[in-house]
Amino acid sequence: MSRLAVPKTYKxxxxxxxxxxxxxRTSEVLKADGTFLANVAKASRxxxxxxxxxxxxxxxxxxxxxxxxxxxVLYRIAELLEGRRxxxxxxxxxxxxxxxxxxxxQVDESIDRWVWYAGWADKFAQVAGNANPVAGPYxxxxxxxxxxxxxxxxxxxxxxxxxxxxVAPALVAGNAVVVVASERYPLSAISLAEVLATSDVPKGxxxxxxxxxxxxxxxLASHSDVNALDLVGAGDLDWMDLEIAAADTxxxxxxxxxxxxxxxxxxxxxxxxxxxxxxxxxxSLR
Amino acid sequence: MSFLEYAPAPESRAILNLRDxxxxxxxxxxxxxxxxxxxxxxxxxxxxxAEIANANEADVADAVAAARRAYDRIWSRMxxxxxxxxxxxxxxxxxxxxxxxxxxxxxDNGKPIKESRDVDVPLVAAWFFYYAGWADKLDHAGLxxxxxxxxxxxxxxxxxxxxxxxxWKIAPALAAGNTVVLKPAETTPLTALxxxxxxQQADLPPGVVNIITGAGDTGAALVQAEGVDKVAxxxxxxxxxxxxxxxxxxxxxATLELGGKAANIVFDDAPxxxxxxxxxxxxxxxxxxxxxxxxxxLVQENIHxxxxxxxxxxxxxxxxxxxxxxxxxIGAINSKEQLERIRTLSDVGVAEGAERWSAxxxxxxxxxxxxxxxxxxxxxxxxxxxxEIFGPVLSVLTFRTPxxxxxxxxxxxxxLSAGIWTDKGSRILAVADxxxxxxxxxxxxxxxxxxxxxxxxxxxxxxREGGRHGLAAYLSPAPIGQTALTAGRGAAKPRLETSKAAxxxxxxxxxxxxxxxxxxxxxxxxxxxxx
Numbered sequence: 081m082s083r084l085a086v087p088k089t090y091k092x093x094x095x096x097x098x099x100x101x102x103x104x105r106t107s108e109v110l111k112a113d114g115t116f117l118a119n120v121a122k123a124s125r126x127x128x129x130x131x132x133x134x135x136x137x138x139x140x141x142x143x144x145x146x147x148x149x150x151x152x153v154l155y156r157i158a159e160l161l162e163g164r165r166x167x168x169x170x171x172x173x174x175x176x177x178x179x180x181x182x183x184x185x186q187v188d189e190s191i192d193r194w195v196w197y198a199g200w201a202d203k204f205a206q207v208a209g210n211a212n213p214v215a216g217p218y219x220x221x222x223x224x225x226x227x228x229x230x231x232x233x234x235x236x237x238x239x240x241x242x243x244x245x246x247v248a249p250a251l252v253a254g255n256a257v258v259v260v261a262s263e264r265y266p267l268s269a270i271s272l273a274e275v276l277a278t279s280d281v282p283k284g285x286x287x288x289x290x291x292x293x294x295x296x297x298x299x300l301a302s303h304s305d306v307n308a309l310d311l312v313g314a315g316d317l318d319w320m321d322l323e324i325a326a327a328d329t330x331x332x333x334x335x336x337x338x339x340x341x342x343x344x345x346x347x348x349x350x351x352x353x354x355x356x357x358x359x360x361x362x363x364s365l366r
Numbered sequence: 367m368s369f370l371e372y373a374p375a376p377e378s379r380a381i382l383n384l385r386d387x388x389x390x391x392x393x394x395x396x397x398x399x400x401x402x403x404x405x406x407x408x409x410x411x412x413x414x415x416a417e418i419a420n421a422n423e424a425d426v427a428d429a430v431a432a433a434r435r436a437y438d439r440i441w442s443r444m445x446x447x448x449x450x451x452x453x454x455x456x457x458x459x460x461x462x463x464x465x466x467x468x469x470x471x472x473x474d475n476g477k478p479i480k481e482s483r484d485v486d487v488p489l490v491a492a493w494f495f496y497y498a499g500w501a502d503k504l505d506h507a508g509l510x511x512x513x514x515x516x517x518x519x520x521x522x523x524x525x526x527x528x529x530x531x532x533x534w535k536i537a538p539a540l541a542a543g544n545t546v547v548l549k550p551a552e553t554t555p556l557t558a559l560x561x562x563x564x565x566q567q568a569d570l571p572p573g574v575v576n577i578i579t580g581a582g583d584t585g586a587a588l589v590q591a592e593g594v595d596k597v598a599x600x601x602x603x604x605x606x607x608x609x610x611x612x613x614x615x616x617x618x619x620a621t622l623e624l625g626g627k628a629a630n631i632v633f634d635d636a637p638x639x640x641x642x643x644x645x646x647x648x649x650x651x652x653x654x655x656x657x658x659x660x661x662x663x664l665v666q667e668n669i670h671x672x673x674x675x676x677x678x679x680x681x682x683x684x685x686x687x688x689x690x691x692x693x694x695x696i697g698a699i700n701s702k703e704q705l706e707r708i709r710t711l712s713d714v715g716v717a718e719g720a721e722r723w724s725a726x727x728x729x730x731x732x733x734x735x736x737x738x739x740x741x742x743x744x745x746x747x748x749x750x751x752x753x754e755i756f757g758p759v760l761s762v763l764t765f766r767t768p769x770x771x772x773x774x775x776x777x778x779x780x781x782l783s784a785g786i787w788t789d790k791g792s793r794i795l796a797v798a799d800x801x802x803x804x805x806x807x808x809x810x811x812x813x814x815x816x817x818x819x820x821x822x823x824x825x826x827x828x829x830r831e832g833g834r835h836g837l838a839a840y841l842s843p844a845p846i847g848q849t850a851l852t853a854g855r856g857a858a859k860p861r862l863e864t865s866k867a868a869x870x871x872x873x874x875x876x877x878x879x880x881x882x883x884x885x886x887x888x889x890x891x892x893x894x895x896x897x
Contacts, residue, residue, distance in 0.1 A: 207508070208508070210819070210833060210834055210835070212815065212817045212818045212819070212833055213817050214813070214815035214817055214818050215492065215815055215817075216813065216815070218810065218813065220815070220817075220818050222818070222819045222833065222835065227823075307824070319615070320614050320615025321614075323610075323614035323615055324611045324614045324615075326610075326614075327607055327610035327611045327614060328607065329779070329824075329825060330603070330606065330607060330610060330622065330624070330824070330825045330827060330828065332828055333614075348509075348843070355781075355804060355823045356804065356819050356821065356830050356835055357798075357803070357804060357805075357806065357823075358804065358805050358806070358818055358819050358820065359798050359806045359808065360805070360806070360807045360808060360810055360813050360818070361794065361808040361809065361810075362808070362809045362810050
């Protein structure tokens with residue numbers, strides 16, 4: 081007699097906790113063959129706003145941590161992901177209807193990208209920053225700083241690798257993020273949130289929303305306390321309107337990407353959500 | 367006779383060889399505009415200087431087409447070495463004609479000749495000189511090997527530093543291999559048109575730089591024009607916001623340098639003589655028509671009275687008057703409209719309970735003038751502490767602790783610049799870390815250099831001008847497969863069959879539609895024009 085499985089309840093991840101949507105709504109997630117897989121929380125405007133509040137509260141501590149510390153915390157996530165490899169592979173097989181080999185490749189790539197980005201944490205400023213030889217008796221240096229709260233519409237066509245590819249680079253520089261997971265494949269994002277919750281990432285640094293991207297994205301795009309908007313996975317939405325809404329507070333915007341190379345590992349994904357600060361100081365023997 | 371009464375020492379206007387009418391500079395030649403021409407006047411006398419052509423939409427299209435042709439046929443094929451040599455030529459020609467440019471700038475803009483002569487024009491030459499050397503070194507701009515120019519850059523600049531803003535825009539654009547259509551501000555087109563003559567002297571190929579004059583509608587048409595790949599704008603946050611909306615949904619990239627309300631923080635251990643000079647320079651340089659002006663003075667409470675007293679003394683020695691006079695410290699307000707805005711906001715300050723003090727100086731009969739003014743007893747919620755006045759008006763607020771100073775300094779939607787005055791180095795660095803602003807001056811203010819990136823956080827815009835960062839703003843990384851940087855060097859080695867990403871920048875990874883598929887672009891343009 082086979083054992084009856086215990087299915088998991090997938091919830092939102094906001095400020096380090098796993099609430100259901102305040103709206104009480106859920107969405108059905110289907111397998112590739114169209115059969116029921118799970119219910120996820122269908123996040124509302126209020127959930128999105130709560131997530132932004134949580135991210136704003138976390139950005140000072142995370143952005144203010146040393147780069148070495150951020151690098152270690154991020155690397156630790158890769159370690160934990162590795163430990164839960166089988167769980168993610170199974171989840172992806174189920175959700176995407178792919179073979180174990182394909183699902184494994186996605187998990188491996190996700191972990192390796194996470195490691196790649198983690199390693200940038202204490203090097204990025206050296207590559208993106210500059211000592212500037214100004215014509216005068218001044219010390220002058222430019223350094224990158226986190227932009228602040230970044231809202232991300234995660235890539236839609238994968239469970240884990242797209243999510244990781246969008247979230248990791250924003251975290252490296254010290255931003256806090258509110259991510260809307262892939263609408264079709266949201267489960268791995270929540271499982272990843274469970275990894276984050278048990279790692280050393282401070283609460284509020286990553287907030288994960290599930291549900292309708294078309295419904296949630298406009299609230300994030302127009303939110304005054306969001307500093308930047310990554311539309312990488314918004315190609316099927318009316319993203320031009322999202323970009324117009326984002327312009328009201330002059331958010332930094334990354335436009336949608338599609339195809340297999342969407343959100344591929346790139347230094348530019350880190351620098352897109354940083355601000356260059358230039359400090360001048362007088363030099364004098366007096 | 368007080369020590370302030372000097373004999374007039376006006377710079378001669380004889381060095382100018384102005385035309386009575388100026389056309390649009392398109393494809394290497396001056397041509398008539400199809401809009402209604404306008405007059406440019408001297409804000410210090412309200413006298414007419416010259417008639418300026420007005421570019422309508424058809425003229426804008428012609429200019430963009432000329433830039434596109436020049437990009438496709440000449441500039442994108444030219445070696446970086448040769449592009450650089452053109453820029454060096456321009457730098458030298460600016461130096462050779464520097465006095466003429468300075469006189470024209472002060473005449474048209476109203477700024478004191480000592481500023482146009484000693485700050486604006488030397489920096490213009492420096493900007494071209496700096497970026498000239500970059501033209502054949504683009505592999506080192508930070509985007510990997512073989513970065514690409516973006517194409518045609520549409521550049522719209524303000525009236526506060528007319529020629530300097532032109533240099534900030536044109537020099538990096540050309541060095542990176544782009545061609546340019548630039549629109550100077552309506553009230554200050556003169557030096558841009560003299561600059562067009564310099565381009566002719568430099569024998570720059572026709573169409574590489576086009577200069578079109580007109581008002582806001584000309585600028586809007588330029589930003590929205592088909593065939594523009596990059597928009598660079600310096601001006602108000604309101605217009606910057608409109609531009610961001612107009613280019614939403616297109617492939618156009620943008621650099622926006624917008625407004626500011628900089629905090630100038632003075633701690634009680636600051637070198638006080640230097641601080642007073644720095645405060646004055648911070649807000650009264652260029653009549654306060656500076657986006658990064660230190661318009662909010664945050665003084666530690668225990669030295670507030672002393673600082674204000676000494677500021678008043680110092681301001682009483684400033685000489686306001688003829689911009690062409692070498693002794694003039696404070697020139698004319700650039701336009702009647704700007705003067706009205708300064709007066710209105712200043713009156714709001716009084717109505718909201720702040721105390722106004724203006725330097726006792728004689729105001730000339732003609733022209734637009736505003737005496738250097740200080741507001742004390744200003745509340746953080748007051749409009750004069752929140753809105754950009756863009757004039758010679760300083761709001762003084764106080765703080766007790768560094769934490770309070772930081773909180774107050776950051777309490778603004780802007781984030782362009784800030785100042786810190788203290789003798790304690792560790793405090794400077796700690797405060798600088800906490801300020802959300804793109805440029806921070808410690809024990810100095812309003813310093814600019816072509817090697818030093820400049821630009822804002824938050825609603826002060828995005829992108830940087832100056833330095834390597836300013837160059838990168840006009841480049842994109844080489845397309846996948848056309849770069850020496852492969853996955854092995856820059857990125858995590860892709861294991862997914864589908865992942866062929868190289869390193870470098872975002873654009874490498876983005877699967878972008880080809881330039882010809884511009885449905886969204888067309889849609890955006892329609893939307894924008896309705897606004």
